[in-house]
Amino acid sequence: MDDSTGVKPTPPALNLGREALFLDFDGCLVDIAPTPDAIKVPDALPRVLQDLSARLNGALAIVSGRSLHELETFLQGFDGPMVGSHGAEARGMTAPMAHQPAGLSELQQEMASFATRSGLLYEHKSHGGAVHFRSDPAQQTLVEGFAQDLAARHGDFAVQPAKMAVELRPAGFSKDGALALLSELSAFAGRRPVYAGDDTTDEPALAWAEDHGGFGVKIGAGHSVARFRLDAPSQLRAWLMAALEG
Ligand SMILES: [Mg+2]
Known part of the structure; x- marks a missing residue:
């Protein structure tokens, strides 16, 4: 356990024969930007x-x-499994959610109106929405x-x-x-789970990896249940490249 300034070791080299790798996208594989x-x-x-x-x-x-659509667009050329919308939709496995949730469009309209009134950015999502206050944290x-x-x-x-x-x-x-x-899935069965993520939304998945014989890698600063830390997406990408070269 640590606070936001706590020191954690960098993760060991990925074991290609024994481990399975689960990766968050924003703030983990790519840097956060002013807008999504x-x-x-x-x-x-x-x-x-x-x-x-292929090596795994x-x-x-x-x-x-x-x-899922955004992930497929951003990562065109990667054909492996993807889970989007925090677990509600997926590629490469049975989609967890067969239908969009009831009241989706009304909820999205309310969020968009609120964001417009507040001068904030509304982000439309296939299974929900987000209001970003990065431009005005006081709100x-x-x-x-x-x-x-x-x-x-x-x-x-x-x-x-x-x-x-x-x-x-x-x-x-x-x-x-989702993990x-x-x-x-047969490709993952019997392997130790390794999860990397940067946000509060990733903590349950980091804990799941730690609890199932593998480990978590927290990307960036902040408290985390993960045992290991890398400071930025560029460091995670370097760690992935090192596994390829190992
Ligand atoms: Mg993230």
């Missing part, structure tokens, strides 16, 4: 993931709060109160705090739940 659309995906990243997946016999998955409490009220009125959704944003996502899904489902 403005991220820069390194040209070589999809190829690195594809090559590493297919035991590499992306697990993100982004929509955090107001945004959180709005989100709690909205979730209380829309029972199929839950509040998901994120970096400088509050999101509404389908209730009953989570990244640790449990992915681990039942």
